[in-house]
Amino acid sequence: MTIDRPGGRDLKQLTDTVLKNSPDGEPRELIEVALSIIARDAEKGDSVTAAYTNHLTSFYGQSPPNGSANLNRRFADDIRKGDMDGGERAKSAHDILQAHARARLEISNPEYLDNP
Amino acid sequence: MTSGPGTNKTVNDPAIRTRLADYIADAAGANACAINQIDRLEGGAIQENYALDLDVSGGAYCGRLSTVLRTSAQTGVVDSHNRLSEFILTHTAYEAGVLVPQQLWCCEDETVIGKPFSIMMRATGEARREILACDESVAAARTTIAEQLGQQLAKIHTISPDRHTFDFLTPPLSPALSAISYYRAQLDKRSGAYPAIEWGLRWLERHAPADSEIVLVHRDFRVGNFLIDDGVLNAILDWEFAGWGDPHEDIGWLCARCWRFENTNRELGGIAERAPFYHAYQQSSGRKIDPVRVRYWEVYAHVRWAMIALQQADRYLVGGEANLDAALSGLRLAELEIEILRMTAPKAS
Numbered sequence A: 001m002t003i004d005r006p007g008g009r010d011l012k013q014l015t016d017t018v019l020k021n022s023p024d025g026e027p028r029e030l031i032e033v034a035l036s037i038i039a040r041d042a043e044k045g046d047s048v049t050a051a052y053t054n055h056l057t058s059f060y061g062q063s064p065p066n067g068s069a070n071l072n073r074r075f076a077d078d079i080r081k082g083d084m085d086g087g088e089r090a091k092s093a094h095d096i097l098q099a100h101a102r103a104r105l106e107i108s109n110p111e112y113l114d115n116p
Numbered sequence B: 001m002t003s004g005p006g007t008n009k010t011v012n013d014p015a016i017r018t019r020l021a022d023y024i025a026d027a028a029g030a031n032a033c034a035i036n037q038i039d040r041l042e043g044g045a046i047q048e049n050y051a052l053d054l055d056v057s058g059g060a061y062c063g064r065l066s067t068v069l070r071t072s073a074q075t076g077v078v079d080s081h082n083r084l085s086e087f088i089l090t091h092t093a094y095e096a097g098v099l100v101p102q103q104l105w106c107c108e109d110e111t112v113i114g115k116p117f118s119i120m121m122r123a124t125g126e127a128r129r130e131i132l133a134c135d136e137s138v139a140a141a142r143t144t145i146a147e148q149l150g151q152q153l154a155k156i157h158t159i160s161p162d163r164h165t166f167d168f169l170t171p172p173l174s175p176a177l178s179a180i181s182y183y184r185a186q187l188d189k190r191s192g193a194y195p196a197i198e199w200g201l202r203w204l205e206r207h208a209p210a211d212s213e214i215v216l217v218h219r220d221f222r223v224g225n226f227l228i229d230d231g232v233l234n235a236i237l238d239w240e241f242a243g244w245g246d247p248h249e250d251i252g253w254l255c256a257r258c259w260r261f262e263n264t265n266r267e268l269g270g271i272a273e274r275a276p277f278y279h280a281y282q283q284s285s286g287r288k289i290d291p292v293r294v295r296y297w298e299v300y301a302h303v304r305w306a307m308i309a310l311q312q313a314d315r316y317l318v319g320g321e322a323n324l325d326a327a328l329s330g331l332r333l334a335e336l337e338i339e340i341l342r343m344t345a346p347k348a349s
Helices: A008-021 A028-060 A068-081 A087-108 A110-114 B014-027 B083-095 B129-134 B136-156 B175-188 B195-206 B247-255 B274-285 B291-317 B324-330 B333-343
Strands: B032-040 B047-057 B063-072 B103-107 B117-121 B215-217 B226-229 B232-236 B243-245
Touching: A008 A028, A008 B291, A008 B324, A028 A068, A028 A087, A028 B324, A068 A087, A068 B195, A087 A110, A087 B195, A087 B333, B014 B032, B014 B047, B014 B103, B063 B083, B083 B103, B083 B117, B083 B215, B129 B136, B129 B226, B136 B215, B136 B226, B136 B232, B136 B247, B136 B274, B175 B195, B175 B291, B195 B291, B195 B333, B215 B247, B243 B247, B247 B274, B247 B291, B291 B324, B291 B333
Parallel strands: none
Antiparallel strands: B032 B047, B047 B063, B063 B117, B103 B117, B215 B243, B226 B232
């Protein structure tokens, strides 16, 4: 699930631990939310990461030399330095961030997108 | 993320219970203290709260006392004060006439229950956000509660560095720039990068207010921390994040979209319209609310919540606490990013 933590695998492990240690102790609602996220992450997580990497690769005009994590780091550093403060670069960066946040919301809480 | 000190045994452990009763008797100047009942209270994502019913023999508190014991959870977040600092701040608010439970004792001796704790009088009411935000029984009272909240926040903001000093708090020259620097340092300690949070921090840096009045801000003034009893505000809870800051920070936090939940049209934290709160606050404080500054601090609220979300996830990922609620809070990051980006979109050229 890209930068979101815990990712699907970690969340599955935690949910299993919670169910094992205290099957009646955790509110059922929380368990159901976690199981839904795990299922959506298994279905969409990889494609969300791939789409984000494609967007960044296209933005910088090159493939990531050492993987998508480095490109994500470079993007974050450039934003902090002020390289995305204005003009078309700002608009493109904002579009990429918004698309990525929306795609991750499709996994973590798709109902949020229905409530503008 | 921080780790709580001491044992994970609960205060219901017989040996702990005996030591606790002895501590209270001593702190209260009583001959003896019996603990009649201890129940874990709901809520408190970072702290644990227990309802503690006492029978005190002798001394100034002689008789039956309904109290709350507050202590740290197994893991927490770095921004949260320790028990003594929170105790001092809450007591200061009480002295200023703010509706807060009277603080009784604070114990830093970890041999009593395994970690520091404080004890306060128990105020009546319900703090669950669903009561204030959704329950029809309080629907007619929401505007009045909004006014009460405005009056209470004005009282909190009368506490200023001119008249109060706390050795654990330093007034910042610029609350906004100081917070931005703090959160960047927090991000730099993490292995991953968070471009949307960086985007929010950069926007905050570029739009930071030139100057700020400095007052005590609660920093978690929102539904969930308001104790409502029979449709009336009875107490403001959870002072673990309080510190010196811009008064608009508390208003921005309360009004930020992330605290409205399903009631997005009730802009005052999902409770009511802003107007009755603004009017009451301005009347009580004599301070004019600047809507541009409130909006600035609403953007900040989402950035801050995003940083807390990362720390909530760490409680499991780093601290190993099997806390599903905290882990799911970590997964609210994308919601918060959406709000940061919505409020800071670049202007069309």
